[in-house]
Amino acid sequence: MKTPPISAYQETLGMIYFARMLDKIRRHAAGSLRDDFCDNLGSGFDSRCTGFLRVKYDELVAKVLAGGSDEEILQWCFQVGRALDEGDIFIWNLYLKKVGWNDGVSEILVRRKKESGLDGRDEIQTMLEYFEYDEGRKS
Numbered sequence: 001m002k003t004p005p006i007s008a009y010q011e012t013l014g015m016i017y018f019a020r021m022l023d024k025i026r027r028h029a030a031g032s033l034r035d036d037f038c039d040n041l042g043s044g045f046d047s048r049c050t051g052f053l054r055v056k057y058d059e060l061v062a063k064v065l066a067g068g069s070d071e072e073i074l075q076w077c078f079q080v081g082r083a084l085d086e087g088d089i090f091i092w093n094l095y096l097k098k099v100g101w102n103d104g105v106s107e108i109l110v111r112r113k114k115e116s117g118l119d120g121r122d123e124i125q126t127m128l129e130y131f132e133y134d135e136g137r138k139s
Contacts, residue, residue, distance in 0.1 A: 001032070002033060002034045003027070003032060003033075003034055004033075004134075004136075005027060005033065006019060006020055006023045007020065007131070007132065007137055008020045008096070008128045009132075012070040012071055013071055013074050013075075013089075014086070014089045015074065015092060015093065016096055016097070016128075017049055017092075017096055018070065018074055019070050021045070021049055021060075022064050022070055024037055024046070025041070025061050025064045025065070026065075042057040042058075042061075045096070045099075050081075052084075052092055053077045053078075053081040053082065053084070054081035055077045055081040059080070060073075060077070063076055097128055099127045100126040100127040100128075100130065101125050101126045108127075109124075109130055112130055112134070113130060116130075116133075118130070118133055118134065
């Protein structure tokens, strides 16, 4: 059965979203990632995350498929790309938790909510909240 990835709120060494990106890579390789996620692998938030870490997505994929825990892979990113301190992780998390709320992604959020039948759900104000509802973790 093909399923969505884990929650974007899942933390790895305090950083949200990273575990979701790795989960998508692993599920895709195993053939168990829900089809609507496959076209955007490496783009969107994946691209923003790897850009923030200063690692290449293709190199990250190779590292993930070679094995290791999420924490080990994030430590590898710190070595190959750039090390993040507590302040960097705070900024990343705060940014990601607000994407879609009165910004350049708001229009995309409105469209996605409509496509998913969630357009009447005013409590969904950000993309991460949308993921939780769209993927069935919240109702």
